[in-house]
Amino acid sequence: MKLFHSLIAAALLVSQPTLAHDHSELPEFKQQQLSDNLYMLTGKGGNLALSTGADGLLLIDDDYFDMSDKTRAAVKAISAEPVKFLINTHWHFDHTGGNKMLGETGTIIVAHDNVRQRLLTGGTIEAFNAKISPAAKPALPVVTFADSVSFHWNDETIDVTHPSNSAHTDGDAVVFFKNDNVLHTGDLYFNNIYPFIDASSGGSMLGVIEAVTLLLSDIDDETRVIPGHGALSNKAELVQYRDMLQSVYARVLKLKTSGKTVEQVIAAKPSASFDAQWGGGFLKPDVWVGIIYSAI
Ligand SMILES: [Zn+2]
Numbered sequence: 001m002k003l004f005h006s007l008i009a010a011a012l013l014v015s016q017p018t019l020a021h022d023h024s025e026l027p028e029f030k031q032q033q034l035s036d037n038l039y040m041l042t043g044k045g046g047n048l049a050l051s052t053g054a055d056g057l058l059l060i061d062d063d064y065f066d067m068s069d070k071t072r073a074a075v076k077a078i079s080a081e082p083v084k085f086l087i088n089t090h091w092h093f094d095h096t097g098g099n100k101m102l103g104e105t106g107t108i109i110v111a112h113d114n115v116r117q118r119l120l121t122g123g124t125i126e127a128f129n130a131k132i133s134p135a136a137k138p139a140l141p142v143v144t145f146a147d148s149v150s151f152h153w154n155d156e157t158i159d160v161t162h163p164s165n166s167a168h169t170d171g172d173a174v175v176f177f178k179n180d181n182v183l184h185t186g187d188l189y190f191n192n193i194y195p196f197i198d199a200s201s202g203g204s205m206l207g208v209i210e211a212v213t214l215l216l217s218d219i220d221d222e223t224r225v226i227p228g229h230g231a232l233s234n235k236a237e238l239v240q241y242r243d244m245l246q247s248v249y250a251r252v253l254k255l256k257t258s259g260k261t262v263e264q265v266i267a268a269k270p271s272a273s274f275d276a277q278w279g280g281g282f283l284k285p286d287v288w289v290g291i292i293y294s295a296i
Helices: 002-019 065-076 099-104 113-121 205-218 235-257 262-267 272-278 285-294
Strands: 030-033 038-042 048-051 057-060 083-087 108-112 123-125 130-132 143-145 148-153 156-161 174-177 182-184 224-226
Touching: 038 065, 048 065, 048 174, 065 099, 083 099, 099 108, 108 113, 113 143, 143 148, 174 205, 205 235, 224 235, 235 262, 235 272, 235 285, 262 285
Parallel strands: 057 083, 083 108, 108 143, 182 224
Antiparallel strands: 030 038, 038 048, 048 057, 123 130, 148 156, 156 174, 174 182
């Protein structure tokens, strides 16, 4: 395991600056209007979506804690109305960091049952050796669901669905804006970046593949897809991503079930044919293969 641990340590060194609380390093939000009532916002962490209109603001995800002021400002730049609802796509801190700021100002936070549970107790994200403290009360979801919940809001039907009990985590939600034909996938989809799969939060690689396959059956060629991380996308690119995951899953599974250690599997470079397209993100190929070995 020594090699794997040193790879993870190397990955952590790379990611350290993003954990620093130095506001001078924080990026500005980029805003993309997807319809009269719907915006995509990209800051430092996971992508946000904001629904606006006569009923008020509904937000999907809220970046890192240290981005809270910028998240508030980015929303205000679109509308001065308060955020009535926030939906968390899962519990990770690059998607829920603004919960406290929003909860303190009266936003109703909605998430899968397991998101509330994990935020309540805190825990460890083992791949990054990140210890997460229990969340403050205002940061906790107050409305939770097991399978799905729908919002009838701003002349939209907004379907929030838990696609699998074990995918990116055990508490994932995807959000489909039916009239606008826009899907927010949460971290089931990283666009052009190898995806993190959090086995220590109940995630599994097969679960991600199955959940993405399910999503593909619900969308069409016109659907705009907001990934958890990366640029706005579409069905054709999501198909490519699913196919890449399937190929690498099959290769790693074969090596792992033949008794190879994580170091041997990494050395076999099972993702090599995909590294040029997908390996330039925050998870480099060797680290990623180590992570998915643990999620199989
Ligand atoms: Zn995540």
